[in-house]
Amino acid sequence: MKNVTGTLVLSIFGAILGMFYFGYNTGVINAPEDSIKQFIIDTHKSHYNVTLTNDGRDAIYTLIVSMFVVGGMVGAMIGGTIADKLGRKRGLILSQVMGLLGGIITAISKPLFSWEVLLVGRLLVGFTAGLNTVVAPLYLSEIAPVNLRGGIGVLNQLAVTSGIFLSQILGLSEILGNEAGWAWLLAITAFPPALQLILLMFCPRSPRYVYISLEQEDEARTELYKLRKDDDVVNSEIREMFEEKQAEKEPDMNLWDIIKSSKLRVALTIGIVMHLSQQLSGIVAIFYYVVTFFTDAGIETNQAKYANLGVGAIMVAMTLVTVPLMDRLGRRVLHLTGLAGMCISAILIVIAQNIDSEGAQVFLIVATLSFVVFFAVGPGSIPWMICGELFTQGPRPAASSICVFVNWAANLLVSLTFPTLLIPKLGSFTFLPFAVLLFLFFIFVFLFLPETKGRQVGETTALLQTKGWKAGQARRS
Missing domain, CATH: 1.20.1250.20 (MFS general substrate transporter like domains)
Known part of the structure; x- marks a missing residue:
């Protein structure tokens, strides 16, 4: 297909893994709900020598579930600033480092026998997901050719739905959504950011960010050539960026x-x-x-x-x-x-x-x-x-x-x-x-x-x- 190169495909996959991470974690904790609630009762009893009531157990479980969204809101709010200060690619790298850490913390909550560790892990996972939902679509929109921008943009949602679907399958009680498997179900969260960190090493920076925000034309041309592999297309897009920069009335803006x-x-x-x-x-x-x-x-x-x-x-x-x-x-x-x-x-x-x-x-x-x-x-x-x-x-x-x-x-x-x-x-x-x-x-x-x-x-x-x-x-x- 015209304008589709191997580097573009790699960059798209490297970016949308962040949206897959968001999708997977959106509902993964719901399947093993009963097992996690029992885990909360057992660990609370062990730490504080107090047996939780059903209301207390449900309140802690709701707090753990909500931490994902709270973290997501914080990540979303600062995602634009990170994308501006570090750039789109480096913003994604930072996000995946946080995501890997969050996945590991979530995974070790059961071995450490602590619902508090699970709470912190879900907060970090949510923070990463919030960053991903800002930076990944930004990166994709800026590396996509105009004639393919819509189709490539849809891949954000494809990654989200694929993540949700995989969490539904693995969350079945016959697979990992049970007492023995729920920690492994959450541990899988660490794999997408680990893979994404490897892939991002081979992905170019956003040419539009490099050209318009950093004002580095030669570097932008180099990054764009990695994506297009066509001098005529590169020259055409550089001219379009130049025209956008000349016509743009708004400088970099904060919230x-x-x-x-x-x-x-x-x-x-x-x-x-x-x-x-x-x-x-x-x-x-x-x-x-x-x-x-x-x-x-x-x-x-x-x-x-x-x-x-x-x-x-x-x-x-x-x-x-x-x-x-x-x-x-x-x-x-x-x-x-x-x-x-x-x-x-x-x-x-x-x-x-x-x-x-x-x-x-x-x-x-x-x-x-x-x-x-x-x-x-x-x-x-x-x-x-x-x-x-x-x-x-x-x-x-x-x-x-x-x-x-x-x-x-x-x-x-x-x-x-x-x-x-x-x-x-x-x-x-x-x-x-x-x-x-x-x-x-x-x-x-x-x-x-x-x-x-x-x-x-x-x-x-x-x-x-x-x-x-x-x-x-x-x-x-």
Whole structure:
């Protein structure tokens, strides 16, 4: 394929391993929940000579699970600064060193017989995942050829879904999701960053960062040639970088600069809403609670467990399908299609939950899997790449940090409120709020998101800074 070289493939794989790490750790701790809770009781008794109540045990378990998201929020918030100060490649290297340390600490929590060690390990793992979700998409967006940027951007989500799916398989009670195997299940966390550290040694730095941020043209040309292996293509992209640098009105910016900037307000709002449309869609509830969700609807536990595997498999398969579609149909069409399909599927889930018949169980599974299919079509992947296409080099890292921080915060909000608020209060109507939110997100994206397919970043930035940008312009762009 044109513009695809061995170094580009290696660099892509080296970057998306960070997103695989994020995906694997998103749900890996949920499968051995009962075993870890017993571990908490036993170690607490050993250390403090106090037998925990069920409420105390559950509180510590919830704290351990939440530490992953808390660490992720911190990592996301400083990810842009690290990408700016160290560069994209060195930022990834730092992240993987932290990830390797977090994986090792998590793995030794059982031999050391300490739930506190597990807590620290999950915090470091989350911190690494937060860094990865900022720096990996940044690196990918800056090494990708314009004509392949969408498809390569989808690989972020493919890595996430592959990580989730592998954690679901290994987390089965017949494999590692049991008393004897749960420590090994968590220990696997250390392998992706170890492999990534080796691969990154052979990956080039981001040419755009080297040229525009560091102002080192010769070094940028050298790094770009490693990726393209074509002098004409290199010369063309260097000219494009030169034009972007000359036209760029925003220098390197920090978080507060981005928030204050009136010129970037539209782009930032679009980026934030795109990330909210991913996490407030209801997919977090599917990922974290689908087994409970199905069993509460009357489906047997074994069937629910394998239906959960079906969710992971469909996510991977459909994300693969969207790789070629992203640069053919465009971001706007696919994201709108995904939101509309998810909204309809959420309504069907509510209907299925309120039908009292044997066929309703099959209907519920089909509606849930349909929800997952439409998530993979657009909302699963496009938010990860959108900041790379809405912001030029100067504000891009800080803007990415803000949007990804919002993504993690929304993830935490749903994971905490779904089991404690939505299920008890709404019962069989738990997905109705998600249907309403999806409808509102569809309206916003329809009105304001321009098509970024095939556009240089500077073109999109200039478009969004057009005086009087308003509803309706997106449809004509």
